[in-house]
Amino acid sequence: MNPIEIPNATKVRLIQLLQLLKDWPKQKITSLDISKATNWKSSLIRHDFWLIGFSKGVSNGYAVCELQQAIKNALGIQGPDSIHNKKESNGAYVQNTDSETSSTLLKNICIVGLDRLGSALLDERFFENSGFKIKAGFDSNVNRVEILRSVFPLYPATEMAMTIKREKIEYAILTVSDKDAQNMTNRLFSAGIKGIVNMTNVILKVPEYVKVQNLSILNSLNLIV
Amino acid sequence: MNPIEIPNATKVRLIQLLQLLKDWPKQKITSLDISKATNWKSSLIRHDFWLIGFSKGVSNGYAVCELQQAIKNALGIQGPDSIHNKKESNGAYVQNTDSETSSTLLKNICIVGLDRLGSALLDERFFENSGFKIKAGFDSNVNRVEILRSVFPLYPATEMAMTIKREKIEYAILTVSDKDAQNMTNRLFSAGIKGIVNMTNVILKVPEYVKVQNLSILNSLNLIV
DNA sequence: GGGTGTGAATGAATTCACAGCC
DNA sequence: GGCTGTGAATTCATTCACACCC
Secondary structure, three states: OOOOOOOHHHHHHHHHHHHHHHOOOOOEEOHHHHHHHHOOOHHHHHHHHHHOOOOOOEOOEEEHHHHHHHHHHHHOOOOOOOOOOOOOOOOOOOOOOOOOOOOOOOEEEEEEOOOHHHHHOOOHHHHOOOOEEEEEEEEOOHHHHHHOOOOOOEEEHHHHHHHHHHOOOOEEEEOOOHHHHHHHHHHHHHOOOOEEEEOOOOOOOOOOOOEEEEOOHHHHHHHHO | OOOOOOOHHHHHHHHHHHHHHHOOOOOEEOHHHHHHHHOOOHHHHHHHHHHOOOOOOEOOEEEHHHHHHHHHHHHOOOOOOOOOOOOOOOOOOOOOOOOOOOOOOOEEEEEEOOOHHHHHOOOHHHHOOOOEEEEEEEEOOHHHHHHOOOOOOEEEHHHHHHHHHHOOOOEEEEOOOHHHHHHHHHHHHHOOOOEEEEOOOOOOOOOOOOEEEEOOHHHHHHHHO
């Protein structure tokens, strides 16, 4: 269905756009509406839709829910609040044949580093309806693992490799201290993790098949000064 | 000193590079060293240095501390661990003539939203040596403001405008719930905030003079799937 | 040999411009 | 008149290529 690769810049916008659509008050939306809400040029938005092969617009705009579905399809995304719909014949994902939640193919994640920032994410509500499910938390401080309470199990870092495989965890949020970041990263990709949301300040070195998104607060502050 | 505008992509890299330099074990570093650590092409790195007018390299690499200084100069950055050095005649910043910390011109920030994520940031150590200083935390839940303890004062959201002006706060980290995000943002820029690190999932609408960096964890997860 | 500095060449992302539709 | 769809034109970012230096 989607022969041509979607440019990265477009992906970033479409994912954000989903959030806007999620609580758009009307049934229809025009590229100009979107432009007003985002400051992106309206032509850029139309161009993005063109790139993903979506051309269901009429002169009074796009049907919000058609558009949502088209974006999710194009990006292979579940959430937010995934509507169960017909699926086009795209190379289906490895099915989540796992445990309790085999419902709609959720992607399993873990939190690495349970310091203040990490433990703040130990909250299922945070990932509610997102298409992601926390399966584990890790910390090298065994003490911390024992004290904290959460609805999913916490493990010492020594059990990362094992647990990641057993629980079929594919993505990780890294919230350890800068000095531990690369070390933990090494363990993560050795264990088969496919992508990392990096909340540390360091540049992670990973094999080219591992995707990284950098979310350093400090670096971001420096970008807005 | 710096007549030509630094491209954004270059800025992003240079800021990250500072982190690498911070604990680089040797006195010198080559563009190839950097390339290995970051996966950026070495020619790109040299090109970046060229763009900021840094050409102090000899055939065995760049002197780490000269390079650090050049990057900080080029970007107008203080931290990390700012070395007190001669300052070239660039249009100096509005001097922080304020209160206790008139030491080295730190930039004042605040945290808006003291839910789990926000309160995790209520930690001075987090911003130690970063060039930034937390001056206040805000939450619309008055209760939360009273219960939490921190080394700097917490205020109900109603006092945002006043406090931001009084404390000369220029930047904000936004960690409120998605539904409050735009509302709080409006108050922030009305109060004169110049930049926002947006940890919510929504696209913020701001006047063009306000800079925003989006750090949504959910959106980032969707980008690495 | 192994490194830098720098313009030119290529590639990616955005904006323009305009035909066509309701 | 107000909107979409789409290629072409433009702007921005990265990579190449090669002269030069130690």
